[in-house]
Amino acid sequence: MSDHVPLARPADELSSAWAARFHWFDAYFAVVGVGVAVFALQTAASPARGWAAVVLVGGIAVLYVTLGRRFMRDEDDGWAGVAYLAGAFVLYTAAVTQVSGASFALFALCPQCFMVLPARWAIPADTAFASVHVVVLWFVEHDPGLIVELLPSVVMIVAVTSIIGTWSQRVLRQSDDRAALIRELAASRAEVARLGMLAERQRLAGDIHDTIAQGLSSVVMLIQAARAERDPALADGHLALALDTARDNLGEARALVAALTPALLDGRSLVDALRRLSPALTVRGDVRPLSTGVDVVLLRAAQEALTNARKHAGGEASVALGYEPAAVSLTVTDPGPGFDPLATTSGYGLSGMRARVEQVGGVLTVSSSPTGPTTVSVEVPV
Structure with a gap:
């Protein structure tokens, strides 16, 4: 087929698609969290430090479930997202001080920066999260050579997440623009339909005024003239003319009804x-x-x-x-x-x-x- 004019989708489908697929992000973040917890227990200098890191990572998970997830999934406005990132940053920093391997939580936290903040603020937040490991090691190890070795990985993490995050935001923004356009087109279509119905009503009002209303006015005048007439013959003439006029108007009314309702629908479903x-x-x-x-x-x-x-x-x-x-x-x-x-x-x-x-x-x-x-x-x- 050479041509297909598609039906318009409901405007809210585009906005609900993100929420409908958000469980994939939940699964990814859960896998990262479990992996970080297991790695922390295996690489910690002592069991106490390992469990402390696990508890702190678990705190991030609780904060995500109670605050961050709703903000990201529903694309809410306000400070809830910033509060979540601030709390996650504090807990993450504390976890890295216990076990350096907790830094693998960056695989979840860096993308979340772009899910909460616009790119111009997400990139600095991303950089702050990625730099925590280096800062903690500086205070613990005081080894400049180790810091130099870690800097390229920090730069790579920030660069990769910034590129992917910025691109993702652009795609979502285009989807939002498309949803807004669909809503605008739906509103325009509704307005066109309303104007069309208004024009049809005006046409019908004109038809009724020019036919039935004027005919009924003539009938009223002829009956009044008949009642005021003393000559019975003349009164009968007025009444006869009123009867003819009423019959003509009855025909006009039936014609209007027939024009509005097809004969096939007369008494049928x-x-x-x-x-x-x-x-x-x-x-x-x-x-x-x-x-x-x-x-x-x-x-x-x-x-x-x-x-x-x-x-x-x-x-x-x-x-x-x-x-x-x-x-x-x-x-x-x-x-x-x-x-x-x-x-x-x-x-x-x-x-x-x-x-x-x-x-x-x-x-x-x-x-x-x-x-x-x-x-x-x-x-x-x-």
Whole structure:
């Protein structure tokens, strides 16, 4: 198929994707924490120092569960993230003073700096965490040669985490921008639908004013004239004219109702009306009543699509109606040959159908090719 116009996803899907996959970060941080604890116990100068380091690393884990995780997962604002990093820094520094091997916690703490802070603040925080080991060894060993040996690893840790962290923040920012754009487009579509409904109401108000309202005013005036008339013949003439005017207005009212409600929906459900158009209708989901506006839009879309199929396709079209929890969909598929949806046409069919669907907040999808089948899909939120 040469063309596919996708349905818009809910705007909150992009923002919820981060939270839905955050358990992978939980697992990674847990593996790092357990590894650091085991390594500290194995390499500590004494069991007391090893267990002290384990307790301090466990304190970081508790702080992460109670404060840091919620901040990172839900992307909250405020000082909770800074408070978490400050507490983790104190506990981490204390753990390194007990066992130098506790510095392997950097594999979890350095990425967290970029999950909490913007890059311009995350890089200094990252540098501070990575420098703790060197500073502690300076006060313990007082060996400049050892410090020089460790500096390249510190620089590498800061460089690698800064590059990856900055790139990750840029990707997330682009996702947020996309989510904001989707929300803006959804709001614009809703506004277009509202303006379309307002224009339709104004049109109907004008039709009613120009026909029924003026006709009823004439009826009232003729009846008043008949009541005031002393000559019975003239009074009968006024009443006869009022009766003719009332009949004309009744016809106008019926015409307006017929224009608003298709004859196929007169006393029938949407499923029954569609089955009169296509006896082989397929229905998915639990059938439930919809608003009159949605019924009319779906029925008109089916009529237009089936009319186009009869004109241009070589076989019978299939119709499917699907009831979802938050939407209802209509799909009409014919065997072809189809057309190029990107080609400019002078007809009003598809453009009029799309405008009608958008007035109720729905989306029209057209998939076709000059040599293949054509599928017209409508999805309307309910």
